Amino acid sequence: MDQTLPNFIRQTPYPLLIDGKEMPSESGATFATINPDTGEVLAQVARASAPDVDRAVQAARRAFEGPWGKATPRERSKALMRLASILNDKAEMLAQIEMLDVGKPIKQSRASTISLAPTIEYYASVLLSLTGETINISDPTLMDFTLREPLGVCGLIVPWNYPVSLAVLKMAPALAAGNTVIIKPSEVTPLSTTELGLAVMEAGIPPGVVNIVHGTGPEAGEALARHPGVAKISFTGGTVTGRAIFRAAADSIKRLTLELGGKSPLLVFADSNIDAAVTTAYNDMTRNTGQVCAACTRLVLERPIAEEFLEKLSKKVAGVKIGRPQDNDTEMGPIVNKTQVERIHSYLKVAQEEGVQTVRHVDLSGRAELQRGFYMDPVLFLGANNSMRVAREEIFGPVQTVLTFDTEEEGVRIANDSPYGLAASIFTRDAARAMRMTRLIQAGTVCINHGAKASVDAPFGGYKESGIGKERGMLAMLDDTQVKNVRYSIQ
Numbered sequence: 001m002d003q004t005l006p007n008f009i010r011q012t013p014y015p016l017l018i019d020g021k022e023m024p025s026e027s028g029a030t031f032a033t034i035n036p037d038t039g040e041v042l043a044q045v046a047r048a049s050a051p052d053v054d055r056a057v058q059a060a061r062r063a064f065e066g067p068w069g070k071a072t073p074r075e076r077s078k079a080l081m082r083l084a085s086i087l088n089d090k091a092e093m094l095a096q097i098e099m100l101d102v103g104k105p106i107k108q109s110r111a112s113t114i115s116l117a118p119t120i121e122y123y124a125s126v127l128l129s130l131t132g133e134t135i136n137i138s139d140p141t142l143m144d145f146t147l148r149e150p151l152g153v154c155g156l157i158v159p160w161n162y163p164v165s166l167a168v169l170k171m172a173p174a175l176a177a178g179n180t181v182i183i184k185p186s187e188v189t190p191l192s193t194t195e196l197g198l199a200v201m202e203a204g205i206p207p208g209v210v211n212i213v214h215g216t217g218p219e220a221g222e223a224l225a226r227h228p229g230v231a232k233i234s235f236t237g238g239t240v241t242g243r244a245i246f247r248a249a250a251d252s253i254k255r256l257t258l259e260l261g262g263k264s265p266l267l268v269f270a271d272s273n274i275d276a277a278v279t280t281a282y283n284d285m286t287r288n289t290g291q292v293c294a295a296c297t298r299l300v301l302e303r304p305i306a307e308e309f310l311e312k313l314s315k316k317v318a319g320v321k322i323g324r325p326q327d328n329d330t331e332m333g334p335i336v337n338k339t340q341v342e343r344i345h346s347y348l349k350v351a352q353e354e355g356v357q358t359v360r361h362v363d364l365s366g367r368a369e370l371q372r373g374f375y376m377d378p379v380l381f382l383g384a385n386n387s388m389r390v391a392r393e394e395i396f397g398p399v400q401t402v403l404t405f406d407t408e409e410e411g412v413r414i415a416n417d418s419p420y421g422l423a424a425s426i427f428t429r430d431a432a433r434a435m436r437m438t439r440l441i442q443a444g445t446v447c448i449n450h451g452a453k454a455s456v457d458a459p460f461g462g463y464k465e466s467g468i469g470k471e472r473g474m475l476a477m478l479d480d481t482q483v484k485n486v487r488y489s490i491q
């Protein structure tokens with residue numbers, strides 16, 4: 001292990017957090033987490049298996065039936081506000097941890113962890129207006145009303161691209177609604193979520209309300225998705241894993257929120273502000289090194305402006321600041337791990353087989369400081385058509401596939417011809433066309449004249465194979481509740 005690491009990185013194995021206590025896994029097994037900038041081991045982490053997950057479920061159940069389940073909305077809200085304040089104080093440390101564990105450029109890492117407190121504050125606030133409704137049914141002998149109740153124990157399975165942010169985006173609405181949770185972070189990036197768990201304890205939130213089980217997807221993740229004591233699974237990750245979780249959750253008919261992949265179109269019409277559209281394409285390719293589910297990764301360009309667009313995009317891409325995550329001006333850091341680099345590289349071969357032109361503007365071979373880590377340069381695939389794998393599959397790296405269209409109908413057809421429907425961006429100065437597009441495009445988020453960026457107070461979630469349910473906004477909290485109808489005799 002690197003002895004020069006900051007003192008907030010533990011030299012001893014990171015524990016599981018179950019029932020308010022730090023503990024090793026029952027088997028004593030651990031795994032290593034790797035720094036993507038250097039390829040070196042950053043820390044060791046306890047590796048949970050089914051018995052640990054079971055202990056976490058029992059603890060979460062006790063907390064649900066005990067103090068958290070009995071807490072009033074105001075008490076829950078105050079506890080969440082205390083947590084928000086602690087996370088605000090820890091934002092810089094969390095940013096540094098994710099810089100090391102995820103390889104996120106420090107500026108982007110800070111932008112991500114500074115948003116934790118506002119996310120929690122939002123749910124601490126909206127939970128106070130969680131209500132049922134009265135219904136004027138046709139039977140005069142009955143008064144009918146609904147109660148919104150929590151589901152119970154929720155399993156939150158989180159990926160590695162925004163570890164602590166996505167954990168908080170799942171945890172905050174679940175707790176606000178009165179549930180207790182078990183978080184399974186990705187084994188690739190486990191460290192910041194441990195700190196989140198410690199902050200929960202510091203906030204005085206009762207033991208067992210938030211439990212953290214580190215471990216692999218097929219072991220700890222699968223055990224959580226299958227456990228009969230878990231009422232809901234909220235998962236963000238790839239569609240293949242989403243399907244496996246869907247199946248594992250089926251036996252006990254769990255509620256599901258699935259935030260899966262995307263191949264979102266950036267539809268650019270000839271009348272648009274081309275510079276703004278180019279900036280969006282560039283940002284979606286480089287931000288978090290392209291490892292963003294909602295990034296627009298299919299450029300669908302109206303033919304008359306395609307050449308100008310690509311010229312401008314190429315110029316920007318050639319100037320991208322690829323560098324080490326700790327450098328303040330780094331725009332693009334490393335890919336999260338070797339597996340992902342190989343996965344992205346495999347698409348270079350696919351492109352070759354499909355007869356697609358691969359354009360690479362940046363040569364990293366002379367950059368000695370980047371040779372140990374998982375760095376790669378941005379890639380443009382030109383001359384593709386929408387039936388090719390490079391246009392249909394999520395690559396999840398700094399890669400854009402470029403397509404062209406001649407008529408509005410063709411542009412819409414290409415944009416919608418995808419198994420995914422997570423997000424879309426449309427650039428046009430024609431207001432009527434923009435409105436037509438918002439109706440015609442099949443995606444959970446449609447952005448007009450800007451990039452697909454989500455905010456805490458508006459719902460986010462995919463159409464088609466991009467998922468089920470919504471995260472963010474009031475809807476995320478409602479998805480963490482169930483509705484009880486009450487029929488009261490007034491005879």
Ligand code: NDP
Nearest residue numbers: 158159185186187216217218221222237238241260293396
């Ligand atoms: P996964 O979808 O496999 O991982 C996401 C989470 O699910 C992780 O916590 C993982 O644990 C867990 N998991 C894995 N297998 C299971 C299982 N059988 N049961 C329960 N939980 C499981 O992502 P990968 O890391 O394998 O990346 C593959 C692709 O997925 C990427 O290339 C990208 O296309 C897509 N992806 C999409 C994301 C998004 O934001 N929509 C985020 C990340 C990936 P562990 O990591 O410990 O195995």
